[in-house]
Amino acid sequence: MSQRYQRREGGNGTLGNFFDRAYHVGESMDQTYGVPARKKLLVIGSVYPFTTVLALVFGTLALFPILTFVGFSIFVLLSFVSTALIGSLVLAGLVIFGAGTILLGIISLALGFSIFLTCSGFMTYISYRLAFHTWGSEGQGVGAWVAETMMRFGLIDVEEVRQALSTNYEPKPADNKSKPETEHAGDSETHSQLNSGVY
Structure with missing residues (x-):
């Protein structure tokens, strides 16, 4: 048998070298473990023939059921583990x-409550400023309140209004050719409001 698999001179590539190495490893293991085991088995069989034959027959007949049991146990274990894992993931996903x-x-309730509080606060403050400008002794009237409210909501630019009220400012060309005279009625009130720092 060793003559059939002996290494050829020069080899025949990587596959041939792999088979040669595999054969030499198998032959080495057979010489190390197989031959001594067979010798011991022959010695034991010559001393206890009935027990040796019984053990060989029993081992041969029981090998397949044992392997089947081991394979079935591994299959059941993996099935239960995978089922439990999948069930746990599904249950965790539902809970999450x-x-x-x-x-x-x-979060939606918090957002709605925040919007309500913010709007209520702004409306309260705007109402207070309206009362201040209309009824207070230092108030500037409804026009000043409108300008202040628009500035607070960012509807008009404060710097642009200040430049418009300054003497050295040249107004930008407007889209409309004519403006109503009522638009210039509250300039003095807005100017005094901006100078007083109320915006």
Whole structure:
């Protein structure tokens, strides 16, 4: 047998070298473990023939059921583990989805409440400023209140209004050719408001 697989001079490539190495490893293991085991088995068989034959027959017949049992056990274990893992992932996903839905509802309520409080605060302050400008002794009238409100909401540019009220400012060309005279009625009030720092 060793003559059939002996290494050829020069070899026949990587595949041939692989088979040669595999053969030499198998032959080495056979010489190290197989031959001594067979010799011991022959010695034991010559001393205890009945027990040796019984052990060989039993081992041969029981090998397949044992391997089947081991394979079935591994299959059942992996099936239960995978099923439990998938079930755990699905259950965790449902719980996380439910918690996320609750969180989204809470955030929506918080956003709505924040908008309500902010709008209420602004409306209260605007109402206070309207009362100040119309009824207060230092008030500048409704025109000043409108200008102040527009500036607070960013509807007009404060710097542009200041430049418009300054003496060295040249107004930008407007889209309309004519402006109503009522637009210039509150310039003095807005000018005094900007100089007093109320904006």
